[in-house]
Amino acid sequence: MKSERYFAYIMVAPAVVSILILSLYPIIQGIRLSFFDYTLINPSKPFVGPENYLNVLRDPRFWKALYNTVAFSILSVFFSTLLGLVVALLLNSKLPLKGFLRSLTLLPWVIPSIVIAYTWVWLLNREFSPFNEILLSLNLIKGPISFLGDLNIRIGPVTLPFISVLTVRIWTSYTFKAINFLAALQTIPEELYEAATIDGANSWQKFRYITFPSLIPVGAVVVTLSLIWNISHFDYNYLMTKGGPSDATNVLGTFIYQTAFSTFKLGYASAIGVLMLSISAIFGVIYMGLVLRETL
């Protein structure tokens, strides 16, 4: 019995060591650096206590990035979950070419993000955009629109570059939700629908009282995971706009990168990173709670 326990420890040791080296050490180092005025091109590295944190909280660019991060996360998760659910319901119905359509759904997820980002940058380019051609031919706009640059076109506080990047993020992330929802839909016993039909339930009632409640456990996990990923999102905001123009699409991920590698303020960037980690951790705890509730 004892030897079995040692064997188990030996088996998990590589994974534990990897996590300690690759995740825990950088986190601890990041937290440590956040208390130093550490810049790459300044020889001294004085301890400054919480000064970096206080400066971050006074920095309007941080608040703008945080606002954008929250807005992107909520909108992206909401719309991609909704789209994922609709696509999953369609793929679960009796459609012709269902296998082909399922493969097609996976496309945005399997294409490398850099390819997607640069393709969209060209698609949204003011001079060459096919969307502009369509809108112009329909007389919906007077001149070509700069989808990634025009800050004057807005819906309330949301600017056009924000909407453009958001659209790409939704398009690339709905697949994950669709696949998960589809898997969950296929576990719902057909008998439930048959019983509901006998009881005279219409399609909406079947969805409301059978399908939707069955999807909630999967949905909760998917949404929580997506929120964690969205809070630390970097790819599309950096590749498409580098967080610009004028910080319109700057999120915490891109702001940290710029602070660390454009201005070389590693201590300051670490402080922002720790704050971002704290926000992610809240959702991490929720996720763990959901997973534990499922497994126990």
Place this chain on the structure above:
Amino acid sequence: MKKLTWLWVFLLVFVLSSEVMGTTITFWTMNYGDTASQTKMLDELTADFKNKTGIEVKYEIVNWSQAFNKYMLISGGGPGPDCADMYWAYTFSTMGQGKYGPMDISSELKRYGGRRGLEKRWYAPSLQDVFFGDKWYGFPWRIDIRITAYRADWMKEIGMSRAPNTWNELVLFGQKLTKRDPSGKVIRWGVGIDGKNPQTFYSWLWQAGGEFLTPDNKKSAINSPAGKEALQFLVDLIHKYKICPPDCIDPGFNLTAAFKAGLIGILPSGVGAGFKREIERTAPQLLGKVAGAIPLKNKKRITFQGAGYFGILHGVKDKEAALKWLEYLTQDDVQIRYSKVSETLSPLKNVNKDPYFAEDWWYKACIASLPYGRTSQHQTPAWTQITNPEPTGIIYDMLQDALSGRKSVEEALATAEKRMNEVLSKY
């Protein structure tokens, strides 16, 4: 006893093999022009160098997209080569703090006749980038001078046979070149600038007689009448004269792509020596229609000039061997070949006398612009932070704010000045 014998044999074989193998050095360079041609050239040059000196050079081509991060890591203590094609000597040497990154090789300067000796072979402005105070970091090998490209065929359309010479002429020519369809939509812009590239602003500020920093490099000098004139002029090109595309600040905007697509007529101080091959490769239909010209004049005729150099890095195993390789690389005949393949202009005076450069329609304009070139580097490690071409880069933010109309010219300059002084105060 037997073990000891084996040990001696092993050591003997090791020493002998080292003797037979000779010295090996490692060298990094970024990608230039056509990578296949660059690889072939480097293979041949390293073979020739080995024949002549017995020193083997193992080279690696580093993609430009990774170059900054790689050199930053090296300068922070990461593993690197013995010598390399480098840039931003002030920033990387400060990062390395004399222990890592670019190595000060001033002690070797005597053998080249000091700085004056170098000036006999190199254009003086190119040497500004490799001297930091009294320290010398290497041999300049490429000049990235920005000249004016324009559509000569369109100039004829508007009755002009040359490029604009002054700011006033730029506006005049730009207005004549800009075409609109009956609905008022612009189908051809007269002038193009890259509003998301801080380098765009260098030439305009200097042409207006302004400076980025005070002579001691300790304070910002950008918020001056000249700074205002330069920034206001760029804003006016877009918003007042309406001859420059307003999406020049758009992250997706590509200045040369728009020029090649026939959407823009003049790129003032907008492109470098490599533009010729870009046209040849990707827009050959424009050959004979595009021409190059010396930079514009306002108070001064001046243009931005970047540079790259060959330097030695801390941690070098055989400094003498590395230095020999760099000497070999900067020989005139080697540099003629190097510049042709890498599609760059050389800072070596004799190289540009070669007919390949001196008689070429595009390089001729680049060489004619060299007397007006000015190094883009200021002797402070803060310069990189000031001019980083991304959000949070100070000049980048200033251009974005002013050209988008988010801030007035005065506000944008004042903000930039304040931020520059904050950064500069740390050095």
